[in-house]
Each structure stands twice: as structure tokens, then as C-alpha cells.
Amino acid sequence: MPHCVLVADRVIQFFWRGSDIMDFDLPEDLVAAREKIREFARREITSELAFKYDRDEKYPFELREKAFKEGIIDYQNPWAMLIAIEELCRQDPGMGIAATVSLFGVEVIMLFGSEKQKEKYLPLVNSGKAIMGLAVTEPGGGSDVAGLKTTATRKGDSYIINGSKMFITNGQIADFFVMLTRTSTPDSKRHHGLSTFIVETNRQGFKANKLEGKLGVRATNTAELVLTNVEVPAENMVGEEGKGFYYIMTFFNISRIYVAAQALGIAQGTLDRVIEHVHKMKQAGEYVDENIQFSIAEVATRIEASRMLTYKAASYLFQFKPDPKITSMAKAYAAETAVFASEKALEITGISGLNSDLERFFRDAKIMEIWEGTSEIEKLIITRMITKTEGEGN
Amino acid sequence: MENEEYDILRSSIREFVSREIEGKSLEIEKNGISKEITRAIAAQGFLGATFPENMGGSNLDMGAYSIILQETARVSPSLAVKILLLNSVAGELLKESGEKEIAQSLITGEDEIGVAFSEVLNGTHEEKLPVKDNGKIRGSRETVMNSGGKYLLTAVEGDKNDLVLVKDGLKTMDVKHQLGFRGFRISQVSIESGDFTEICSGGSGRFSAILDGIGVEISSVALGISYGALNKALDYAKVRTTFQRPLKDYSPVSSSLSDVLSEIEILQNYLEKAPEMDPKHIMMLKNRSLDLMRRTTKLALQVHGGYGYIQDFGVEKFYRDSMTLSSLLVNRQRDSLKLAEYVFETPSGTI
Incomplete structure (x- = not known):
């Protein structure tokens, strides 16, 4: 998701524009983009297809291809991309994420890669001809990125990589990964001595084992990677040796905004279906009591607040001045909203919800509070940033 | 039972569940409760926990039955709910109808019974109930719990809204959405031409009362x-x-x-x-x-x-x-x- 190839005039102003205007509306071209994406999502992501991909734990290659072909996935336009993620996840989270995550980790190359790496890899993924992924998390690692154990040892003009990675999105289908490894033993700070490499998946010693039996987002491909003496040329190192941790943290400050958009889409998708259910209740002459009305109002309000936070974080990022505090607020709040909305949706719709897309949304939503930084980690970041910048907190 | 007896019962059930079920709990989620597990819990008396002795049950009091449900749910909620459906829902009705032989086949795990009462739950939009037609039951039910077995309990359409035990003619559809209790099947069942026994009138109300x-x-x-x-x-x-x-x-x-x-x-x-x-x-x-x-x-x-x-x-x-x-x-x-x-x-x- 190359949000960094930005056109300056694509920045959306959510705040003071002039002395007396605070404009919260999207520009007309983005409104039109949303409509086009929505139409695509409704046409290509039917309830039946979503059910099938979820049941079979199958990656929707066809959807991804069509999305590229019809210009739905356009990484040159970050705002449109953000809205595409939101709208496709609104239709179905598993398929929506699968279709929009095929460049996961590309920002590391864009921001820190050499010109040669950019020329070699970016056209492939930007055109949809290749799929990539980011390989950071390790078995038993999770939030503790600096504790990783995968090593890259220099040998002449190459590095030999040994170790394993866990919960890797696109694990079995990617053509290459941006991978975080340890290139030297840490000094007093564990996050020192980490470096990033581009690792092609056709290299000898590379193995991907698909993880099956996920609670949700089952149309996405997730795998454990095992690297046994995988040799990569030294020129595959991204940026400087020992700076990998900083690169990955920078990346997370970008990707979390896109996860917030996923969560926003899930929450909105559940609300759409609840509203449909309420219409049916009314048509059947059933009374929609105030408890239900309060729940709907609360979900709708949280969605609106999540959208404002997400767009604000995106606005800062797309102006090249990311604000990690707002980013973490957006990610954590949107994730909690997705889970909250999916729970309320099943409470309101009861048995008809259990027999519908909503049961899948309920399963899908929970990952939002876990991946790309758990809600707990986001809260710690928020407090650290507030403490650092405003002198508050512990 | 006295408190000490409950404690002994709890520890013996926990030991059984740990030995016989815990290691198979993932298998239950993936492939359902096997015949082997059903027989094992039947042998422990769980399937007939509250059935009277003359029907082959254990006639346990609520305290003991509650312990069975708690201890099985700790490891496999599916198994606990299967026990609950048989004892507290089907069992109540079978006791009324005096279907001794059927009760025995269920308690021993030989046969299975599905229950359909979605019309009394939240979120139902006018599901059509099956009908009586020339001495047979025809129609379908959307959400049958523990479907796939020989018998079905359902209310039927009509002034009396009878609650019936359907004894044949059942066709179980593929499972579509099943969020939970994957140890047993929850699916649509069509009743093509089923023989039945009437249990009581006011079937949906009876199911409501049972749930209450x-x-x-x-x-x-x-x-x-x-x-x-x-x-x-x-x-x-x-x-x-x-x-x-x-x-x-x-x-x-x-x-x-x-x-x-x-x-x-x-x-x-x-x-x-x-x-x-x-x-x-x-x-x-x-x-x-x-x-x-x-x-x-x-x-x-x-x-x-x-x-x-x-x-x-x-x-x-x-x-x-x-x-x-x-x-x-x-x-x-x-x-x-x-x-x-x-x-x-x-x-x-x-x-």
C-alpha cells in the first residue's frame, strides 16, 4: 500500500480550512470512488461466495484479479485505497482483506529500499502481477518484536537466514516477503541488531505451512514460515544493517490505519445488516423496543467516531506527518467498535443473525483487536505518546 | 444428595471428562461428537441423567445434573448442550408422552433426536411450521438442533399448534452457518412424510415454557x-x-x-x-x-x-x-x- 507515492493535492482537510470552515465531507471524486467500489463489492462479493471462501478457507484469487483490473485496488491513490478497504470489508471482511492485502509490507521497500529494489519489486506488486507479505512475528513472539530469533548471518556476498515466522499473511501465496531478522547480537537494547531483507519464496530452504482452522478471516492466507539455510544476496537487505526495528515500527504506523479501515468496514457491514433486520421487524409488525434502539444508536455513534479517527490518522499520514498517537487511537477504537458492533448485531438479530452473514462478521471482527498490534499495545503507545508530548500519564 | 456426595460426584466427573473427553475436544469441533464419545457419556449415565429409572435413566436431582453440565462444558460446550437438549428439552416431552422405547434408544446413544423451537427465539421472521397432512407431517424446519438423527420434536401449524414427535421421513440438509456447538449439527430438516406421535397441544408455548x-x-x-x-x-x-x-x-x-x-x-x-x-x-x-x-x-x-x-x-x-x-x-x-x-x-x- 504505497501511501507514500502521494500527490500533494490529494490531502483531505478535516480541520480548519480557512477561518470559519470545518469541512468533514469527502471530495466529490472520492464520493464517486466510494460508489464505484461499493457497486463492485456488491457485484463481486456475494453472500454465497463469502460463505464458500470462508468454509473452504480459500484465497479469492479471482476477486483480487478483478479488483486490479477494474481499478478498485489503486495503490497510487491512498485515500481511494483506504475507502476500498473499508467498502470491501463492509461487504465481507475475509474476502475484502484478502483482495486488498497483496502488497502488505511494500511501504518498507518504498521508504527504505534501494532504487534497484524499488525498480525490481514495486512494479510487480503495484500491477498485481506479484503478491508480497511482511514476515515479522515469530512463534512465541507476538507483540515483542525485538525478541525475535530468526538470524541472518553474513557469508561472503550473501546472508544465510535460519528461523521461523508465525501468523504470516499471504504466507503460502506470496512471491516474496520483507522479513525482519537478527543480524547481530543485541547490545543493551534488544531492538538493536535487527535488519530487514527481501526474501523470495522460491529460494531453497524456504517452506510455508498454511495455518488452518482460524476463527475468522478465513479467505485470507495465513502461514507459518520455516527458513532453513535460506541464502539471499546481500543486496536484498533493505536499508541499513541494524535499522530493521525502526523500519518495521514506521511501517506499523502506516499499516495500522489500514487495519482501522478494515475494522470500520466490518462495523459498518454489521450495522447495515442490523438496519435491514429492523426493517423486516417493522414489516412483520414487530415492535423495536428502546433497548434495541439504544444499541443501534451506540453502534452507529462508535462507527462515526471510528471513521473520524481513522480519517484523521490517514490525513496526517498522507501529509507525511504521521501521528502515532492518533494512529493507535484509530486502530484500537475501530477494532473495539468492530467487535462491539458484531456482538450487538447478533444480540439484536438473534437466530436470524446466526443463520446469516453476521455470524461470519462476528468471527472475523475479533482479529481486529489482535493483529497489527493488540489493543493493549495500542493503549500503551497512546499513553507513551501523551506522556512524551504533553507530560501527562505515568 | 448431601454436599459431600456432590463433591465426590464432581471430582469423578471431572476425572472422567479429563481422561475421556479433553483429548478429543478438538476432534469434536472438527468432526462432531463421535459415536464412541456418545457411548462413553451414555455409559456414564449423562444422556439419561434426569430421565426416570423406569425409562432407563439415572433420575438425578438438579444439583447432580448441574454438575454434569458444568464439568462437560468446561471442556466441550457442545457435549454439555447435547446433554441438556436431551434431558431438559426432549426428555421433558418424552416423559409426558411415555415413549419408553424411544427414550431408551436415546439414553443409550443408539439413536439421536433433533429439536426445533426457533419460533420462540429472538429474531425469527415468521418461519412456517410443518403441517399435518393425511395423518403425516410435511414441511420443514430451519434451525434444528442436533439434526441428523432418527427423531424430531417440533410444533406444527394449526389451531391447536400441536407439539409432535416425528418418527421418520426426515431429510437433513447441509449445515450452512454454524457459529457454535459444532459437536452436533444445526441445520434445516425437511419432513417429507413423517409418522408422528402427538405430545401436547400449544407446542410453541410448551417450548417457551421449557426454555423458561x-x-x-x-x-x-x-x-x-x-x-x-x-x-x-x-x-x-x-x-x-x-x-x-x-x-x-x-x-x-x-x-x-x-x-x-x-x-x-x-x-x-x-x-x-x-x-x-x-x-x-x-x-x-x-x-x-x-x-x-x-x-x-x-x-x-x-x-x-x-x-x-x-x-x-x-x-x-x-x-x-x-x-x-x-x-x-x-x-x-x-x-x-x-x-x-x-x-x-x-x-x-x-x-
């Missing part, structure tokens, strides 16, 4: 699920390290898990007195047990992080099952009205 009367059983399953999920999280928090410290050392983890355990133990004490409680307090217990179960299962999954999201770790099933229990065996809106009426001593909360 199983507050202790639902609370038992809910607390069992809470214990099961929490135990997983406690164990994980002790062994999983992050940033070079075990999870249990982080205050948000330790305090949230400790808080939840406190709530579970308080409700557990309350549950043990439930067989002597009035309907108002049973409703309160059920309300709080369901709420606690939902919060506990969500917390337990979150503590596990990415591993919680994977079936192999055995914690995500509690998250799915807790939501399913709250929707498939509970009519939240009706419960809410009832509770309000108990509290205000007059119909309340209707707006």
Missing part, C-alpha cells in the same frame, strides 16, 4: 464455559512470556483474569444453591451467568493473542459457543421482560 424453566441448566453450562475459557487463559498467562516476562506479571492481564475468577466463584456459590431458589433468583443467576460467560470468553481469547484465533488452542470455541448459547437457547427479550417484572412486581420494560 431451564435457567439453572443454562447457568450451569454458562459457568462451565466461563471456567473452561478462564482456565485456558490462566494457564497461558503463566507460561507465555512477552518482553521477557510472563503475561501474568502485566497488571491488565492479572487484574482482569483475577476479577473474572472472582465473579465466577461468586456465581458458582450462588449456583450451588439454585435448586432451592425461586424463579426470580434463578432468572437473575441466568442473566449474570450469561453476561459473565460472554465477557470471560472474549477476554480468554484476547489473552491468547494470535494463538487464541487458531482452533488448535481450544479457546476460540468458547467464544463462538458463548454467543451461540445466548442466541439459541435463550430468548433475551423475553428474559429481560420477565426479570423486569420480577423486580418491579408488575409488567415493565415494554417500551
Whole structure:
């Protein structure tokens, strides 16, 4: 998701524009983009297809291809991309994420890669001809990125990589990964001595084992990677040796905004279906009591607040001045909203919800509070940033 | 039974479940409750726990039955609910109809019975009930719990809204959406031309009454699920390290898990007195047990992080099952009205 190839005039102003205007509306071209994406999502992501991909734990290659072909996935336009993620996840989270995550980790190359790496890899993924992924998390690692154990040892003009990675999105289908490894033993700070490499998946010693039996987002491909003496040329190192941790943290400050958009889409998708259910209740002459009305109002309000936070974080990022505090607020709040909305949706719709897309949304939503930084980690970041910048907190 | 007897029963059931079921709980989620497991729990008397002895049952009191439900739910909520459906729903009706032979075939695990009462749950939009036609039952039911067996209990269309036991002509459709209780099948069943026995009139109302009367059983399953999920999280928090410290050392983890355990133990004490409680307090217990179960299962999954999201770790099933229990065996809106009426001593909360 190359949000960094930005056109300056694509920045959306959510705040003071002039002395007396605070404009919260999207520009007309983005409104039109949303409509086009929505139409695509409704046409290509039917309830039946979503059910099938979820049941079979199958990656929707066809959807991804069509999305590229019809210009739905356009990484040159970050705002449109953000809205595409939101709208496709609104239709179905598993398929929506699968279709929009095929460049996961590309920002590391864009921001820190050499010109040669950019020329070699970016056209492939930007055109949809290749799929990539980011390989950071390790078995038993999770939030503790600096504790990783995968090593890259220099040998002449190459590095030999040994170790394993866990919960890797696109694990079995990617053509290459941006991978975080340890290139030297840490000094007093564990996050020192980490470096990033581009690792092609056709290299000898590379193995991907698909993880099956996920609670949700089952149309996405997730795998454990095992690297046994995988040799990569030294020129595959991204940026400087020992700076990998900083690169990955920078990346997370970008990707979390896109996860917030996923969560926003899930929450909105559940609300759409609840509203449909309420219409049916009314048509059947059933009374929609105030408890239900309060729940709907609360979900709708949280969605609106999540959208404002997400767009604000995106606005800062797309102006090249990311604000990690707002980013973490957006990610954590949107994730909690997705889970909250999916729970309320099943409470309101009861048995008809259990027999519908909503049961899948309920399963899908929970990952939002876990991946790309758990809600707990986001809260710690928020407090650290507030403490650092405003002198508050512990 | 005396308190000591309950303690002995609990420890023997826990030992059985740990030995015979725990290692197969993932298999239950993937492929359903096997015949072998069904026979094993039948041999323990779980399937006929509350059936009278003359029907081949164990005729246990509520305290003992509650322990069976709790202890099985700790490991496999599907298994607990299967036991509950047979004893507290089907069993109640079979006792009325005097279907001794059928009851025996169910208690021994030889045959299976499905139950269909979705019309009395939240969120149903005018599901058409089957009809009587020339001495046979025809039609279909959308959400049959424990489908795929030889028998079905359902209400039928008509002035009398009879509740019938359908004895043949059943065709089980493929499972579509099944959030929870994957140990047994929940699916549509079509009744092509089924012989039947009438059990009572006012079938949907009878199902409602049965659901209203199983507050202790639902609370038992809910607390069992809470214990099961929490135990997983406690164990994980002790062994999983992050940033070079075990999870249990982080205050948000330790305090949230400790808080939840406190709530579970308080409700557990309350549950043990439930067989002597009035309907108002049973409703309160059920309300709080369901709420606690939902919060506990969500917390337990979150503590596990990415591993919680994977079936192999055995914690995500509690998250799915807790939501399913709250929707498939509970009519939240009706419960809410009832509770309000108990509290205000007059119909309340209707707006």
C-alpha cells in the first residue's frame, strides 16, 4: 500500500480550512470512488461466495484479479485505497482483506529500499502481477518484536537466514516477503541488531505451512514460515544493517490505519445488516423496543467516531506527518467498535443473525483487536505518546 | 444428595471428562461428537441423567445434573448442550408422552433426536411450521438442533399448534452457518412424510415454557464455559512470556483474569444453591451467568493473542459457543421482560 507515492493535492482537510470552515465531507471524486467500489463489492462479493471462501478457507484469487483490473485496488491513490478497504470489508471482511492485502509490507521497500529494489519489486506488486507479505512475528513472539530469533548471518556476498515466522499473511501465496531478522547480537537494547531483507519464496530452504482452522478471516492466507539455510544476496537487505526495528515500527504506523479501515468496514457491514433486520421487524409488525434502539444508536455513534479517527490518522499520514498517537487511537477504537458492533448485531438479530452473514462478521471482527498490534499495545503507545508530548500519564 | 456426595460426584466427573473427553475436544469441533464419545457419556449415565429409572435413566436431582453440565462444558460446550437438549428439552416431552422405547434408544446413544423451537427465539421472521397432512407431517424446519438423527420434536401449524414427535421421513440438509456447538449439527430438516406421535397441544408455548424453566441448566453450562475459557487463559498467562516476562506479571492481564475468577466463584456459590431458589433468583443467576460467560470468553481469547484465533488452542470455541448459547437457547427479550417484572412486581420494560 504505497501511501507514500502521494500527490500533494490529494490531502483531505478535516480541520480548519480557512477561518470559519470545518469541512468533514469527502471530495466529490472520492464520493464517486466510494460508489464505484461499493457497486463492485456488491457485484463481486456475494453472500454465497463469502460463505464458500470462508468454509473452504480459500484465497479469492479471482476477486483480487478483478479488483486490479477494474481499478478498485489503486495503490497510487491512498485515500481511494483506504475507502476500498473499508467498502470491501463492509461487504465481507475475509474476502475484502484478502483482495486488498497483496502488497502488505511494500511501504518498507518504498521508504527504505534501494532504487534497484524499488525498480525490481514495486512494479510487480503495484500491477498485481506479484503478491508480497511482511514476515515479522515469530512463534512465541507476538507483540515483542525485538525478541525475535530468526538470524541472518553474513557469508561472503550473501546472508544465510535460519528461523521461523508465525501468523504470516499471504504466507503460502506470496512471491516474496520483507522479513525482519537478527543480524547481530543485541547490545543493551534488544531492538538493536535487527535488519530487514527481501526474501523470495522460491529460494531453497524456504517452506510455508498454511495455518488452518482460524476463527475468522478465513479467505485470507495465513502461514507459518520455516527458513532453513535460506541464502539471499546481500543486496536484498533493505536499508541499513541494524535499522530493521525502526523500519518495521514506521511501517506499523502506516499499516495500522489500514487495519482501522478494515475494522470500520466490518462495523459498518454489521450495522447495515442490523438496519435491514429492523426493517423486516417493522414489516412483520414487530415492535423495536428502546433497548434495541439504544444499541443501534451506540453502534452507529462508535462507527462515526471510528471513521473520524481513522480519517484523521490517514490525513496526517498522507501529509507525511504521521501521528502515532492518533494512529493507535484509530486502530484500537475501530477494532473495539468492530467487535462491539458484531456482538450487538447478533444480540439484536438473534437466530436470524446466526443463520446469516453476521455470524461470519462476528468471527472475523475479533482479529481486529489482535493483529497489527493488540489493543493493549495500542493503549500503551497512546499513553507513551501523551506522556512524551504533553507530560501527562505515568 | 448431601454436599459431600456432590463433591465426590464432581471430582469423578471431572476425572472422567479429563481422561475421556479433553483429548478429543478438538476432534469434536472438527468432526462432531463421535459415536464412541456418545457411548462413553451414555455409559456414564449423562444422556439419561434426569430421565426416570423406569425409562432407563439415572433420575438425578438438579444439583447432580448441574454438575454434569458444568464439568462437560468446561471442556466441550457442545457435549454439555447435547446433554441438556436431551434431558431438559426432549426428555421433558418424552416423559409426558411415555415413549419408553424411544427414550431408551436415546439414553443409550443408539439413536439421536433433533429439536426445533426457533419460533420462540429472538429474531425469527415468521418461519412456517410443518403441517399435518393425511395423518403425516410435511414441511420443514430451519434451525434444528442436533439434526441428523432418527427423531424430531417440533410444533406444527394449526389451531391447536400441536407439539409432535416425528418418527421418520426426515431429510437433513447441509449445515450452512454454524457459529457454535459444532459437536452436533444445526441445520434445516425437511419432513417429507413423517409418522408422528402427538405430545401436547400449544407446542410453541410448551417450548417457551421449557426454555423458561431451564435457567439453572443454562447457568450451569454458562459457568462451565466461563471456567473452561478462564482456565485456558490462566494457564497461558503463566507460561507465555512477552518482553521477557510472563503475561501474568502485566497488571491488565492479572487484574482482569483475577476479577473474572472472582465473579465466577461468586456465581458458582450462588449456583450451588439454585435448586432451592425461586424463579426470580434463578432468572437473575441466568442473566449474570450469561453476561459473565460472554465477557470471560472474549477476554480468554484476547489473552491468547494470535494463538487464541487458531482452533488448535481450544479457546476460540468458547467464544463462538458463548454467543451461540445466548442466541439459541435463550430468548433475551423475553428474559429481560420477565426479570423486569420480577423486580418491579408488575409488567415493565415494554417500551
